[in-house]
Amino acid sequence: MERTTLDLWVGMFVVAGIAALVMLAMKVGNLGTYNVSDTYQVHAYFSNIGGLKPKASIRSAGVLVGRVTSISLDTERYEADVVMSIDKRYPFPKDTFANILTSGLLGEQYIGLVPGGDTAMLKNGDLMKQTQSAMVLEDLISKFMYSKASEAAK
Amino acid sequence: MMGVVNTIRAIGHRIINAVWRIGVASRFFFLTLLYSGNSFRRFHLIIKELFSSGVMSLIIIVVAGLFVGMVLGLQGYETLKRYGSESALGVMVALGLVRELGPVMAALLFASRAGSAMTAEIGLMKATEQISAMEMMAVNPIARIVAPRFWAGVISMPLLAALFSAVGIFGGYLVGVVQIGVDAGSFWSQMQAAVDFREDIMNGMIKSLVFGVVVTVIALFEGFDAPPTAEGVSGATTRTVVTSSLAILMLDFVLTAIMFRGA
Amino acid sequence: MTFPKGKLIAIMGLSGCGKTTLLRHIGGALKPDRGYVKFDGQNIHELNQDGLYAMRRKMGMLFQFGALFTDMSVYDNVAFQMREHTDLPEDLIHNLVMMKLHAVGLRGAQYMMPSELSGGMARRVALARTMALDPVLVMYDEPFAGLDPISMTVIGDLIRSLNDTLGATSIIVTHDIQESLKIVDYVYFMAQGVIVAEGTPAELRVSEKDFVRQFVHGEMDGPVPFHYPGVDYRQALNLRV
Known part of the structure; x- marks a missing residue:
């Protein structure tokens, strides 16, 4: 086969392959919506994180603003220490409230941020003091049963 | 009594042979790396082979990818419907393809075609x-x-795997969204929320790169090592497909365990 | 045995007597258990890989069935060594290839693929490829095997004329006695790995040695028996004696 025809085909093959990879990255993956480089990190303590995992999304008003970077147990407080990377485009006040929420009844858990009224903004390495732990289904059920039982006892 | 001893001896012989062959193949692999300089100085040599291994595998990869994606769309829909979470169809199709089926199926097809x-x-x-x-x-x-x-x-394999996944996701989209009627918005958005570029897509690409190295080394070694007769060549061709398919599946397990455990 | 410069020498013998092995020793593909092969004053088996490759550039070898590269055209086959070993510009390579192909009469076949060639043509292309870098020592492994009489004569004449024009030394390994006696200067006979007879073609034609006579005249029985050694015939047929 002619060298030029060969080059053309191979070129087309390589371009198609790379285009597929870019398409996967942009359309299928989250590279298009979320950039790792421009973030600041904050952390927060939760008494129970439920099923929260690293890489879980962080949303405010439903908009994806960041990702959970790491989760560890702080042995001084015996609480979960959750580190979050938040997009630099979205500054949050110091008294922002972090909730662990569930998307749908059985869906993935994520962190919801509810901004407070403070004028100072969170900086890299800051601690979010106000948190609410995950709602664990078993706890909810046992609470419900307990209150029903005490109602019945009255 | 003698029978047992002979059986054990036969097993030992086979194992020693297998280990010896792995050793020879590794040496072959290192020699290949050692003498690679020339092919990069004269890149058209690689281009010629890219044509016969990459371009010639395109059709089978695209067709197989499309159908695998369509089957995933159909099966995934039937399963997810029971839990009322049809909108997660995109996630299922995309993760299945990008993490597992794309690299593995593309490598299996590549082993038997190229x-x-x-x-x-x-x-x-x-x-x-x-x-x-x-x-x-x-x-x-x-x-x-x-x-x-x-x-x-090594260059073709990740490109083929990416094509396989991309075409497969399109196949899933055709069946799930166009034919069955899952909401297109949730199909794509849930997919984008769940699929991570580094964690899922890059790991899938690393997998296919490893498969590319393993499959080509096996194929080249078997060819180079084949007895120079008609039976020798046909036997070696069969061994290439069998050995590389097994190697792909076993390595896939090992790589998956390393990459995705605990994530 | 010695192969003096500029001569055309044949090594003959029965199938499996070690002729091809001898060629492989000269080419450095095998290491001898005993003895040595000297080429240009150097012991071939003592060379390292680079030295051996440098030595092989001065050698050419024509394989039994040509061994043309099946994925390249006739032109690319002949140009192969020039491209691998030299930095000659492509138009110079073109001229060289044309000269080589012209010498074997196949200039018109330059665009053909090896699969389209007849056996005799393939052999001639292989000859052109062997001569590509003007080697000082050319080895032919069964150059006449499987050819029709016309192609045989053509190849024989080409080997002779190329040898004389290049001033090279040629070694032909063959069992095609009549064809080679016509063209060579000297003949060695081998049997079971050792030389059993030698001489010029004229001497050999009139030789009184049993083995040489059997070989030259193609007689059925002689020092080389028709029957492979085995048990007594009557015993093999289970006859009671």
């Missing part, structure tokens, strides 16, 4: 003394024949 062709071609070159002739012309056959094919395989 790998077997490589083995047969090199085995025939050996049988017709082309490799001896090359050595007598003071041209190193590993540098001239093996290395360009190796690099072409």
